[in-house]
Amino acid sequence: MAERLVVIGGDAAGMSAASQARRRRPAEELSIVAFERGRFTSYSACGIPYWVGGLVDDRDDLIARPPEVFRDDYEIDVRTRHEVVDIDLDRREVVAVALDEGRREVREPFDQLVYATGAVPVQPPWATSGVTGVFGVQTLDDGDALHAWLDRDPAPKRAVVVGGGYIGVEMAEAMVNRGLAVTLVERGPQPMSTVDPDMGALVTDRLSGLGIDVRTGLAVTGLDHRDGVVAAVVTDSEPIPADIVVLGLGIKPNTTLARTARLPLGPTGGVRVDLRMRVVGLPGVWAAGDCVESVHRVSGQPVHIPLGTHANKQGRVAGINIGGGYATFPGVIGTAVTRVCDLEVARTGLLSTEADAAGFSFVTATVESTNRAGYFPGADFMTIKLLAERGTGRLLGAQIVGKSEAAKRIDALAVALWNNMTVEEMVGLDLGYAPPYAPVWDPVLIAARKAVDALGVK
Amino acid sequence: MAERLVVIGGDAAGMSAASQARRRRPAEELSIVAFERGRFTSYSACGIPYWVGGLVDDRDDLIARPPEVFRDDYEIDVRTRHEVVDIDLDRREVVAVALDEGRREVREPFDQLVYATGAVPVQPPWATSGVTGVFGVQTLDDGDALHAWLDRDPAPKRAVVVGGGYIGVEMAEAMVNRGLAVTLVERGPQPMSTVDPDMGALVTDRLSGLGIDVRTGLAVTGLDHRDGVVAAVVTDSEPIPADIVVLGLGIKPNTTLARTARLPLGPTGGVRVDLRMRVVGLPGVWAAGDCVESVHRVSGQPVHIPLGTHANKQGRVAGINIGGGYATFPGVIGTAVTRVCDLEVARTGLLSTEADAAGFSFVTATVESTNRAGYFPGADFMTIKLLAERGTGRLLGAQIVGKSEAAKRIDALAVALWNNMTVEEMVGLDLGYAPPYAPVWDPVLIAARKAVDALGVK
Incomplete structure (x- = not known):
């Protein structure tokens, strides 16, 4: 008989896990049932403000993959409008109710379980x-x-x-x-x-x-x-x-069901998982997405950062492992970008308050520069702020506010921070330069230089 | 008496060196003379195509700092329209001719010399x-x-x-x-x-x-x-x-004068310098910019990559060292971006032919994705190609061709490559995600995933 995988939650994390598991193990080896309380699967909650604001015309544009695709192309038994009301870890089955069928009860046994219930608004x-x-x-x-x-x-x-x-x-x-x-x-x-x-x-x-x-x-x-x-x-x-x-x-981990079933929860309120997305202490039970907590690679502390990009990665990792492969989710560094009217706002690593709380001694450096060579048409200003640890010079955090081509510059900073680079090392980075894309010193490098000065390095 | 610094070449590298040295040592400690053959200092040669094409109106827009600024604000004795015709390393003086004064000869003694003559077109x-x-x-x-x-x-x-x-x-x-x-x-x-x-x-x-x-x-x-x-x-x-x-x-190092004075030249034809931009074997002589060769951090080979961004960094490093500080130029990884009409083109690391020549065994992975969430207005396609070393999985090179918000994504790849990341590690990178800036899997991450697949990693 095939092994049985049950997924609770049909959005990014749950369906990534399901598809990755399927990619590695065909239906005769692994049956997959996914319960989703709503009517949709794999949609972009992050896109809702743009749909409400009229920038995105159609709700269905926000749906990456509808249930039919999972059913037809992935042989995943997606059951929408099914709310899971209990997880019985002893009998290894979940209990769901069919919301459009008078709450008819469904019991589904599992060998592997993915808990991916997402988050709920505060x-x-x-x-x-x-x-x-x-x-x-x-x-x-x-x-x-x-x-x-x-x-x-x-x-x-x-x-x-x-x-x-x-x-x-x-x-x-x-x-x-x-x-x-x-x-x-x-x-x-x-x-x-x-x-x-x-x-x-x-x-x-x-x-x-x-x-x-x-x-x-x-x-x-x-x-x-x-x-x-x-x-x-x-x-x-x-x-x-x-x-x-x-x-x-804000939103918080959706753990109503996890509490009932006694899944372990961490200090942030999210489900506790290890690097492979296994729920700590519960073999065969996995969790991923907005319902779990992650480790912040700079502070070393657990954090709850609900973002679609993490949910997708975590779901992928769980699915690869369930499928017999090996993958880990290495933690987060708090990178986030957003658009406010014509302003681009980005951050990675720790804010000043967070760096204080984590016990770091640090300097800050703030610079104003442009996205393109100053003489190039469309050159706009941006402000970059860096936090660097005293003594080591390690980059601890970065923030950007600018008008255009600003926010995604956080990625270079995020990769530098991920690799524990010092601001002095960063000054030497070989970043892309041409007048339509950057001044000869990219704003990221100018910020690193100013941070070196702030550290008093000679 | 003050120490005497003479700079040959008044563009990016030479004037960066001069200003950094001045920043650390006042005029009573260090006198600085800079000879420039042309009429301008510190201009953007990279901007010339846009000026000729009409995108940039005025030639003077391309001049970052005119000679007067160096004279007045930095106490640097800039002599434009002066061509240096000889370097006498024994007597430690340079011989220049004043082009607008009937080639009147000027002899200028030095304690420190910066050779920053740039490049000449092939x-x-x-x-x-x-x-x-x-x-x-x-x-x-x-x-x-x-x-x-x-x-x-x-x-x-x-x-x-x-x-x-x-x-x-x-x-x-x-x-x-x-x-x-x-x-x-x-x-x-x-x-x-x-x-x-x-x-x-x-x-x-x-x-x-x-x-x-x-x-x-x-x-x-x-x-x-x-x-x-x-x-x-x-x-x-x-x-x-x-x-x-x-x-x-293309352009090649301008080494006419270097040959006469017997500065050491490397296999690329550029002046050979160490990490601190000292000309190898010649105490007190420094070189920087398009006239020198650099080390490629991936191949380990000397390369000649004439770019304003390297010239500025190298000049800065020379100037800090001359000024009594300590700085190194850590080499290059071949990052470059350019715009061709409405196409953005970018690269970092090694091309396939270069990776072959350097003796690497590698796989390639090419993906097509979008700069923004697919449903977001203005979403455009881009193509990303990665090279990853077999066995280790290390990123060796990356190339991007896309329509908008594509080229500068090379920076995240460049920083990853700089830090010797494997493509598998890169899949976990915490890059900025929001619908106006990226799909939930950034194209960079999608490319890394495909490279992992190409390596056959389970």
């Missing part, structure tokens, strides 16, 4: 009070609901986005693109706390320039409603009128 | 026969002469570019932009031999699409002229009519 109590017009941005169903609400007649005119992280900022811009008056409420001192305050200030300026009313140091405490429909966001200062509220408070 | 005998209308693209004076020729009345209508390297291809495009009918003559099987033939074919297609008549496997043997003005390029097949001929046959 929702304060007021967000789950039953008032309508309040939206997360996590699933395509969320996106559908948002679209339907925006298309109401009369159309909503005032949007309040709560939380100023990546998703909050992207959704604020999307709401502006849809013609709404937008207020962005952030509890902390400024939005984009994913970069240092001095770099984030550049982003805040741009958000304000776009007409977004940025309110910082303000906590949302509740909602006002009219007949169950949201009318205002209540804060610890005055209320803010709202016809639609978007939640951008 | 010129076959027919190019120096005195026929007018034939141009190199090496100095701003060349650019001035080209502009003047293009502005003649009647204006030249037919351009022949000889040589299909970076400069040849860039100049062919510049001539198209100026409205000329352009023929590009390449002796080899195709232009852009700076990438593998399969990648170069993508560029040739684009050149032809632009209306450039690309003639390959054709050797130029002479010129036809009418009253001393070029009329046609004579080849080993039929002649090609020409009102202007542009030389793109």
Whole structure:
């Protein structure tokens, strides 16, 4: 009889694991069943803000591979609208209910199990009070609901986005693109706390320039409603009128089921896995994607960084191992890029606060340069900030804010940091130079030079 | 008395050395004299094709720092229109002639000498026969002469570019932009031999699409002229009519003076220097820029790669050392980027022929992917080719041809190669992901995956 693989969660991590396992082992050796609560598989949650904002026309564009492709081309038995409600590790079976069939119960035995339930939005109590017009941005169903609400007649005119992280900022811009008056409420001192305050200030300026009313140091405490429909966001200062509220408070590992089944959870709340994506202490059980925690290669600490790129890699690693190969997920260094209107924002490694918390002694260096030779048409400014460890000179972190061709320069910095390069070594790096692409000293190299100076190296 | 530094050559390498030395040692400690044959200092020769093509308006835009700035802000005695004609290593002085003063002779003693004479265009005998209308693209004076020729009345209508390297291809495009009918003559099987033939074919297609008549496997043997003005390029097949001929046959180290003074030259024809940019065997004599050879970090062989980015770094290193600091130039890995019309072309490490020549056993992997998430507006295709060593899996080389946001992806590959990463390690790299910047698997990572497959790693 074939070995049986059951996958819980049909998005990036789960379906990557399933396809990689299939690639190595045919159906007669390995049967694969994948349960997905929603209607879709392998979609880009990261694309939802652009779809809501109108940059991407069609929801289906966000779907990398629909269930039929997995069924027909990969012989994977994908069961959408099936919610797994229990994992019985003793009997080695999962219990699911078919949501469109009166919650009919299905029991599926497994030899190998992949837990890939993803993440859920952080929702304060007021967000789950039953008032309508309040939206997360996590699933395509969320996106559908948002679209339907925006298309109401009369159309909503005032949007309040709560939380100023990546998703909050992207959704604020999307709401502006849809013609709404937008207020962005952030509890902390400024939005984009994913970069240092001095770099984030550049982003805040741009958000304000776009007409977004940025309110910082303000906590949302509740909602006002009219007949169950949201009318205002209540804060610890005055209320803010709202016809639609978007939640951008971050996401956390979806571990409801993991807790019930006693999968081990780490300090970040994510499932604990080893380098091969095995759930620690549970043979034959794997986990991947937004529900797990990873190791940060600079701090050495566990972190929860929910990104599609990690989910895909982790799923691939699990699938290769399940398929009889050998692969490891080497951890993360916190690289992230985002676009805020015409600004590109990027980071890798540790922020200043994170480097402090991890006990590093470090210097910072900030430079302004251009994406192309200064004389070349389309030359735009960018700001780069580096963190380098005192004593060793090792690069600890990098941040970029620029106008164009800026964000992806973080990749060169990320690879340098990944390899524990010192800023002095980085000055010698042989990066691509030609007037349409860089000044003769690429901004990355100029930043490294300034960091060398800051270290006082002679 | 102050120590005396004399610099021969007032472009990137020479003036970087001079400014870095000054930064560390004030004028009362170190006097600096810089001789420059031309009228300009620190200009971007790489920008000349864009200036000739009309993308850059003004010649002066290409000048990073004019002589006055060095004189006033750096206390560097810059003497333009001075040609150094001899280096007397025994008496430790250089002999220069003032070109605008009837070749008046100047003798300047030195304690430290920087040889930074740059490169000269490769010129076959027919190019120096005195026929007018034939141009190199090496100095701003060349650019001035080209502009003047293009502005003649009647204006030249037919351009022949000889040589299909970076400069040849860039100049062919510049001539198209100026409205000329352009023929590009390449002796080899195709232009852009700076990438593998399969990648170069993508560029040739684009050149032809632009209306450039690309003639390959054709050797130029002479010129036809009418009253001393070029009329046609004579080849080993039929002649090609020409009102202007542009030389793109590459450049070689300018070592006329070095030979006379018996500076040591390496197998590439460049001056031999150590890691600190000291001329081998000659204390107090330094060399930097297009006149020196470098070590290729992958092949371990000496190479001559004349690029402004290396010249600046090498000059900086020499200047720091002269100034009493410590710095090294760690060698090159052959990174280069160029733009051909709307195509971006990039490379790092070894080409297939180079890897063969260096004795590597390797696999190649070529993938096509997109610069952004496939569903994101502006998503364009790019092709990436990787070379990985059999056995170790080490990345040996990478090439990219794409439409936008493609070329500078070479930087992440260059840093990976610089650090001797294997393609398997590269699959785990934490690169920036967001829909406006990359698909969830960046093209670089997709290429690494394919290379892992090609190596047969399980």
